[in-house]
Amino acid sequence: SHVSFAVLSMQASPDKSMLLCCTDKSRLIAFRSKTSFQARNFYGATVDSFDTPVCAWSHDGTYVYCTSSVNTSTLLLGQLVVWEVKSQSKLMTIDVHDKNVRTMARHPYTEAFATGSYDKAVKVLACGAGLS
Numbered sequence: 001s002h003v004s005f006a007v008l009s010m011q012a013s014p015d016k017s018m019l020l021c022c023t024d025k026s027r028l029i030a031f032r033s034k035t036s037f038q039a040r041n042f043y044g045a046t047v048d049s050f051d052t053p054v055c056a057w058s059h060d061g062t063y064v065y066c067t068s069s070v071n072t073s074t075l076l077l078g079q080l081v082v083w084e085v086k087s088q089s090k091l092m093t094i095d096v097h098d099k100n101v102r103t104m105a106r107h108p109y110t111e112a113f114a115t116g117s118y119d120k121a122v123k124v125l126a127c128g129a130g131l132s
Contacts, residue, residue, distance in 0.1 A: 009053050014061045022047060022055040022066055030064070030085070044090035045081040046070055054104040058111055061085060065127065067101035067115070068093065076100065078117045082127055096123055 005023035012019055018030045018039055026047050030040035045068035047053045055066040068079040078097030083090050097117035104115045112126045 008047065008051070009055045009066075011055050011057060013057050014059060020055050020057060020064055022053045024051075028055055028064060028066055028083075040085060040088050042066075042083045042088055042090070044068075044083070044093070045079075051100060052102055054101070056104065056106045056113075059109075063091070063111075063127075065104075065106075065113070067104050069100045078115070078119070080104070080113065080115065080125070080127070094125065094127075096125065097121060 005025045007021045008024055009022040010019060017033055019033055021029045024047060026045055028042040029038050032039045042064060045066045051069055053067045057064055062085055064083050064085055066081050068081045070077045076099055077095050078099055078101035080094045080096050081090060082092045096115050097119050099118035101115050101117050104113055106113050112124060114122060114124050116122050
């Protein structure tokens with residue numbers, strides 16, 4: 001079927017009941033697994049077709065994370081955006097890098113993340129501590 005967005009990143013939920021898709025329209029969609037039903041929509045990240053966003057679920061499926069970028073005439077920031085799944089509310093935006101975030105990896109046992117950017121830096125941050 002035809003859709004009006006391109007999927008740039010995908011991640012299955014921890015219980016495999018949903019598939020999180022990051023689009024080029026600054027929107028994340030959580031589809032119910034094996035269906036086209038949109039169970040949740042998340043807005044607030046800035047993503048365009050030239051970005052390489054990465055999305056992730058918290059280990060318990062309570063939160064979703066996505067890389068984002070802000071690009072103005074004087075500022076380019078790489079960010080990490082956090083939403084609560086149940087309410088679909090954006091909880092926080094964290095300015096992480098001086099340029100777009102190119103990659104992100106979540107620690108296998110904690111809510112810590114490592115991000116890499118075009119600013120040639122790798123940063124580690126723990127999002128879970130402020131969300132529990």
